Amino acid sequence: MPRMYRVMKRAEPEVKPEVGDTATKLGVRERDLPPRDGNAHPGEGGMSVVSCIAGFRRRMMRKLCSPKMVPKRLHDTGKIPGAIGSQSLHLFRHGEGSFEHSSVTEQLTLVPDGDDHATVQPSAVMVYADYRQALVNTRNDWVSGEGDPDE
Amino acid sequence: MSEPDVVIAAYSRWLNTILETHAKQLWDAADGDLDDDELNENWELLPEQLRRRLWGLSSDLFSLVDNEKFSDADWEPIPLQELANRLEESFQKRQWDEVLDLLRRRPRFVASDHVSYIRGRAWQELGQHDVALKFFDNASRLKPGHAPYRILALESLKAACDWQEAISRANQYSLDPTSSPSLLFRAGDVFHAYSMTGGEDQGELAKRAVDVVNQGLDKLVHLGTEQPPDSILVAALVTKAFCLERLGRFDEALSTYDAGIQRFPGNPELLTARGLLRLEHDMGGSIDDFRSAVKLFARSVWPYLELARNEFSHHKYDDVLELCRLGLERANRDADAALMFDLRALALFEKNDSAVAIERAFQTAVSLDPFNLAIRHNYDRFLIVSGHPNQPVSGDWELSPLPIEEERRVLYQSVQPSLALAA
Numbered sequence: 001m002p003r004m005y006r007v008m009k010r011a012e013p014e015v016k017p018e019v020g021d022t023a024t025k026l027g028v029r030e031r032d033l034p035p036r037d038g039n040a041h042p043g044e045g046g047m048s049v050v051s052c053i054a055g056f057r058r059r060m061m062r063k064l065c066s067p068k069m070v071p072k073r074l075h076d077t078g079k080i081p082g083a084i085g086s087q088s089l090h091l092f093r094h095g096e097g098s099f100e101h102s103s104v105t106e107q108l109t110l111v112p113d114g115d116d117h118a119t120v121q122p123s124a125v126m127v128y129a130d131y132r133q134a135l136v137n138t139r140n141d142w143v144s145g146e147g148d149p150d151e
Numbered sequence: 152m153s154e155p156d157v158v159i160a161a162y163s164r165w166l167n168t169i170l171e172t173h174a175k176q177l178w179d180a181a182d183g184d185l186d187d188d189e190l191n192e193n194w195e196l197l198p199e200q201l202r203r204r205l206w207g208l209s210s211d212l213f214s215l216v217d218n219e220k221f222s223d224a225d226w227e228p229i230p231l232q233e234l235a236n237r238l239e240e241s242f243q244k245r246q247w248d249e250v251l252d253l254l255r256r257r258p259r260f261v262a263s264d265h266v267s268y269i270r271g272r273a274w275q276e277l278g279q280h281d282v283a284l285k286f287f288d289n290a291s292r293l294k295p296g297h298a299p300y301r302i303l304a305l306e307s308l309k310a311a312c313d314w315q316e317a318i319s320r321a322n323q324y325s326l327d328p329t330s331s332p333s334l335l336f337r338a339g340d341v342f343h344a345y346s347m348t349g350g351e352d353q354g355e356l357a358k359r360a361v362d363v364v365n366q367g368l369d370k371l372v373h374l375g376t377e378q379p380p381d382s383i384l385v386a387a388l389v390t391k392a393f394c395l396e397r398l399g400r401f402d403e404a405l406s407t408y409d410a411g412i413q414r415f416p417g418n419p420e421l422l423t424a425r426g427l428l429r430l431e432h433d434m435g436g437s438i439d440d441f442r443s444a445v446k447l448f449a450r451s452v453w454p455y456l457e458l459a460r461n462e463f464s465h466h467k468y469d470d471v472l473e474l475c476r477l478g479l480e481r482a483n484r485d486a487d488a489a490l491m492f493d494l495r496a497l498a499l500f501e502k503n504d505s506a507v508a509i510e511r512a513f514q515t516a517v518s519l520d521p522f523n524l525a526i527r528h529n530y531d532r533f534l535i536v537s538g539h540p541n542q543p544v545s546g547d548w549e550l551s552p553l554p555i556e557e558e559r560r561v562l563y564q565s566v567q568p569s570l571a572l573a574a
Contacts, residue, residue, distance in 0.1 A: 023191050057222060064202075066194040067169065067209040072178035075213065081220040081255075082210030084172045087179060 001095035002102050002110045004049035004118065005056060005145050007070055010090040015144045017092055019136050023048075024069060024089060026139055027132060033121070040131035042109065046119035047135055051099040053079055053091070054150040055116030074146070093145030094138060107134040161193040162201050166279070169205060173212040200248060207251050208282065211270055214263070215289045221257060231258050247273040264293035264300070271303060280311035298334040298377070305337050309344050317341045325363045333379040335367030336387035343390045346397070347560065357394035364391040382568035385415060389424050389566045393559065396428060404428055419449035420566045426454060427558055445474070451565045452481040452491070453558045459494050460550060471498040483561070489520030490551070493529060497548055506537050525551035 008017035009024050017026040026047075033045035050056045057080050059065060070083035071090060095104065104110050104120055107130070112118040122131045168190065172178065194202065213219045229237075234256055241249040250273050254266055261269070271286035284307040291300040301324070308317035321338035324330045330338070342360035346353045364387050370376050379387075388411040395404035408425035415421060426440030438461050444454035455478030462470040475495040482488040496512035499505075513530040520526060528549045 066165070066191055066202075067206055068172065069191065075210075075220055076218070078220040078222060081222050082206050082213070084169065084178055084209050086177075 001104060002097045002099050003051075003093065003095045004099065004104075004110060004120075005052065005091060005093050006047070006049045006142075007056075007085070007089050007091050008142075009086075009088055012088070015090065016139055017090070017142050019139060021132070024085075026142070027135055032119070033131075035128040038128055039125050040122040040128045041125050042121050042123065043111075044121075046111070046121035049094075049110070049118050049120060051112075051116045051118070052151050053145070053148060056080065056091070057150075058116055077146075079146075079150075090144060091146045092142040093148060094142050105134060105138060107131070108138070158196055158198065158201070161196040162205075164190070164193055165197070165205050166208070166282070169209050169212070170282070170285075173209070173215070204248055204251070204277075207248075207255065210255065211251070212285070214267065215285060221255065229256055231260055234258070235260065242269075245276060247276050264290045264297070267293060268300060268303070271307070275303075275307060275310070280307045281313075283307045284311065284313075296329065298331040301334055302337045305341060309341060312348070314341075314345045314348070318345065321363065325366060330366075331377045331379075332367040332370045333377065333383050335363055335370065336379060336383055336390075339363035339367065339387065340390045343394055346394075347563070354398060357397045360394045361391055361398070364388075364394075380568065381415065382566070385411065385418055385421060386566045386568050388421065389563060392424060392428065393563065401428070401432065417447055419444040419447035419454070420451065420562060422447065423449050423451060423454045424559075424562055424566075426457065427555065427562065430457075430555070445477070450481060451558075451562050452478045452483070452487050453553075453562065455481065456487070456490060456494075456553065459491075460553075463494060463498060463550075466501070468498040468502045471495070472502075484557075485519040486523070486554075489516045489523055489526060490553075492516035492519065493523075493526045494550075496533070497529060500533060509533060510537075523551055525549040 006017075006026075007024060008026055009020075010016070011018045019026050021027040021029055023029065028047045032048065033040055036044075050059060056070075067082050067084045068086075069089070070080050070085045071087055072084050073087055074080040074091065075083040099110070099112060099118065101112060102110055103123065107123055107126065108120050109123045110118050111121050120135065122134070126134075197205070211219070234253065238250065238253045241247075241253060251270060254261075254269060259266070267286045267290035271283040271290065274280075274286060275283035284304055287300050287304040287307055291297065291304065294300065301320075305317060305320060308314075308320070318341055321341040324334050324338040339360045339362075342356045342363065346356035346360070367379075367387060368391075371378070388407055392404040392407040392411075395401075395407060405425070405428060408421060408428065411421045412418070412425065422440045422444040426437045426444065429437035429440065438458065441454035441458040441461075445458055449455070455474045459471045459474035459478065462468075462474065471494060475491045475498070478491045479488055482491055492512050493516040496509050496516060499509045499512060510533070513526075513533060516523075516526045517530055532547060
């Protein structure tokens with residue numbers, strides 16, 4: 001199972017992500033994977049993740065995400081200078097394997113699409129709601145990644 | 152909205168969001184979490200250059216609370232000399248985004264207050280005076296009592312039209328016995344600048360400006376007092392004289408210019424200003440001042456125009472043409488250039504120059520200022536006369552009144568000290 005990172009709102013008091021279809025929750029926005037005939041198709045997008053903290057920072061350096069999408073705590077630790085996102089956001093990690101095209105679960109596949117970035121896509125054509133549920137089903141496997149080394 | 156408008160709106164919204172988030176420390180607020188996809192979509196509308204600028208700003212704003220962080224891991228190390236060279240080059244080429252980026256690189260060799268000053272300068276040049284103010288204030292915090300940083304903050308407040316805060320600070324500096332002459336001069340100018348915007352109580356503002364500038368002048372006579380740069384002193388004298396004139400204290404205004412010209416005899420702007428003051432009371436003296444200002448290559452168009460008109464009335468047409476040439480090099484407004492072309496056409500006519508050249512000058516004048524009735528009158532008259540070459544020619548030309556308030560405004564702008572010099 002590949003190792004991947006994503007900033008999401010933390011569901012207090014647990015260190016687990018909140019579920020929802022926004023950029024900072026465990027879920028997917030339709031603009032990131034547009035449904036076709038009510039289905040989610042592989043190869044057309046998915047939930048965004050990055051390979052490591054340094055990868056996250058490199059994406060920040062290319063300014064692909066806004067400073068409000070990263071918890072300010074990561075500025076304080078020097079990991080991502082300029083971050084001003086809410087402290088209720090958290091950097092989560094999932095999995096331990098290589099960041100390469102591989103299965104996340106039976107229904108989900110990690111598809112790298114550039115330096116440090118990938119999307120978690122449906123492994124096969126499935127009902128859109130099932131795809132979303134498959135993402136939600138990973139919730140318990142996300143843990144804090146804020147103390148991890150950079151790479 | 153057009154695409155550029157959409158980008159400008161998104162940039163403005165993000166700039167304000169970042170400033171507000173820092174100012175109110177919204178990351179700690181219970182409702183401060185971002186779940187705003189619309190705002191994020193706005194981010195995606197921004198070109199990379201603006202996204203870099205905003206991320207950098209967010210990072211730099213932490214320096215205001217001594218919590219600036221660096222992440223060198225993702226940059227190639229850069230030797231100090233190369234970093235200095237690149238900073239120097241970017242600064243001189245006015246590549247402000249590059250300057251801001253390089254200031255985040257290590258090794259840091261510039262003092263923290265100066266880093267903040269340079270950031271302020273960059274944002275000032277980028278037209279964001281509210282952001283510049285934050286960095287100039289921070290520079291002041293890091294180097295308390297350093298007048299240039301306070302002056303730059305005042306200039307930012309003026310440029311941002313935050314008159315309430317500017318006047319509050321100007322009053323505070325006038326009450327502070329440690330304020331330097333430079334700071335008092337620029338503080339006095341706040342009142343004058345505000346009065347020029349049409350603010351209320353113009354008389355009171357003018358009086359206050361004179362009082363505060365006088366405070367600075369009084370301090371100058373004490374030994375050991377910081378001597379301001381010439382440009383700041385010249386600007387202060389113009390401010391004082393303008394305000395005295397506004398208060399109807401003509402003789403005092405004249406004395407102020409006399410003293411200034413005695414101290415800076417080679418300053419054409421002071422001569423121009425005195426020439427404008429004397430226009431109504433002492434025409435001969437006024438023309439002498441304009442003539443001296445022209446000899447000293449004055450930067451504003453007015454001495455050239457005023458003197459050219461005088462020479463025209465004395466039939467010195469070659470001189471008029473030369474003054475028009477010099478004045479056109481300095482005319483920043485189309486309406487002023489139109490006056491010069493009109494005068495050029497009249498001088499060419501009086502010299503019996505070619506009709507083609509005369510008409511070309513008139514046409515240029517009319518195209519530059521289509522609503523100037525005097526220029527239209529002259530052009531129409533030329534067309535009539537040139538159509539009947541055997542008719543006697545009278546000097547029935549019209550010279551439109553010169554915009555004296557505009558002359559003063561332009562002159563005032565031309566004596567404002569450079570921001571770089573202020574620091």
